Amino acid sequence: MVPLAPHTHIRIGGPATFFVEPYSERDVATVVRACRDLDLELRILGGGSNIIVPDKGVDAVVMHLNSLNRVVRDGDRLSAGAGVTLPSLLSGARSLGLAGLESLSGVPAVVGGAVKMNAGTREGETFDHLVSLTVVDREGEIRVLGRESFAARYRDGGLGDMIVVHATFELREDTPEAIFERFESYLRRRNATQPVTQRSVGCVFKNPTGDSAGRMIEASGCKLMRRGDIRVSARHANYFVNEGKGTYADFLALADEVRSRVADRFEAQLEMEVQAWD
Numbered sequence: 544m545v546p547l548a549p550h551t552h553i554r555i556g557g558p559a560t561f562f563v564e565p566y567s568e569r570d571v572a573t574v575v576r577a578c579r580d581l582d583l584e585l586r587i588l589g590g591g592s593n594i595i596v597p598d599k600g601v602d603a604v605v606m607h608l609n610s611l612n613r614v615v616r617d618g619d620r621l622s623a624g625a626g627v628t629l630p631s632l633l634s635g636a637r638s639l640g641l642a643g644l645e646s647l648s649g650v651p652a653v654v655g656g657a658v659k660m661n662a663g664t665r666e667g668e669t670f671d672h673l674v675s676l677t678v679v680d681r682e683g684e685i686r687v688l689g690r691e692s693f694a695a696r697y698r699d700g701g702l703g704d705m706i707v708v709h710a711t712f713e714l715r716e717d718t719p720e721a722i723f724e725r726f727e728s729y730l731r732r733r734n735a736t737q738p739v740t741q742r743s744v745g746c747v748f749k750n751p752t753g754d755s756a757g758r759m760i761e762a763s764g765c766k767l768m769r770r771g772d773i774r775v776s777a778r779h780a781n782y783f784v785n786e787g788k789g790t791y792a793d794f795l796a797l798a799d800e801v802r803s804r805v806a807d808r809f810e811a812q813l814e815m816e817v818q819a820w821d
């Protein structure tokens with residue numbers, strides 16, 4: 544049994560029955576085939592910044608891809624392993640004078656999780672500069688697929704159950720100073736409006752088309768509501784923060800209460816962005 548809470552940004556959840564950290568894409572494929580043959584459930588853990596894990600843990604094989612951490616440059620393209628953190632990818636791109644990924648500054652993900660969720664901000668999203676992915680499908684086959692193979696949309700890369708092992712981005716040349724300036728200005732705005740130093744999963748709910756979930760939650764009188772140690776952030780109402788010993792049950796109870804108040808006030812159903820494992 545391996546505790547999962549330390550692998551999540553919000554520090555919630557019990558252990559996994561099995562925990563594996565493959566060192567290559569072939570290892571990933573081997574794990575996938577073994578799970579299929581042994582009829583074991585397989586779950587993928589990225590940077591843990593958008594998941595909550597049940598308090599009792601998960602009876603599954605949890606595969607963590609942080610050892611797939613190589614970045615290779617080919618002209619204006621960068622190819623990164625699924626376990627490369629966005630902060631290190633962004634800072635590497637900046638020193639190489641390759642621009643395009645700055646819109647993702649401050650997203651505490653790894654490449655695999657960012658692609659899976661099509662992580663983004665109002666300035667852009669992960670798929671904007673993606674050209675191809677190397678994935679392992681659930682039969683354990685390694686495949687290289689172009690961006691056009693995926694119907695990416697808002698906070699969903701359209702991967703289905705494929706596992707990302709590498710992603711290649713097409714960037715453009717710019718000076719490190721100009722890249723740094725954009726990076727810093729996005730980060731400053733984020734730091735001013737979001738509770739970045741607290742334990743959270745980022746935005747709990749997706750923004751409905753043309754509106755902001757945070758605005759709707761605040762207007763529904765939910766700011767600072769709490770269940771146990773999980774509280775709606777004072778700084779950004781679409782963030783729930785863990786102020787101590789918050790649990791999965793607390794988190795989901797608070798999410799239900801917030802969703803129901805927003806439904807009463809706006810007649811709109813908020814959709815969860817956070818991935819709640821069960």
Ligand SMILES: Cc1cc2nc3c(=O)[nH]c(=O)nc-3n(C[C@H](O)[C@H](O)[C@H](O)COP(=O)(O)OP(=O)(O)OC[C@H]3O[C@@H](n4cnc5c(N)ncnc54)[C@H](O)[C@@H]3O)c2cc1C
Nearest residue numbers: 589590591592593652653655656657660662663707744745
């Ligand atoms: C402080 C904070 C700020 C945030 N700001 C933003 C933001 O501005 N924009 C935004 O979009 N998100 C934001 N998020 C949410 C989060 O960072 C993104 O959803 C991110 O894409 C999750 O990546 P991860 O690597 O942490 O994935 P995880 O949370 O580990 O996993 C998320 C999902 O991806 C799957 N997954 C992970 N790796 C792979 C892989 N290699 N192949 C297939 N599936 C995989 C997991 O199974 C899970 O379903 C924020 C979160 C926090 C805590």
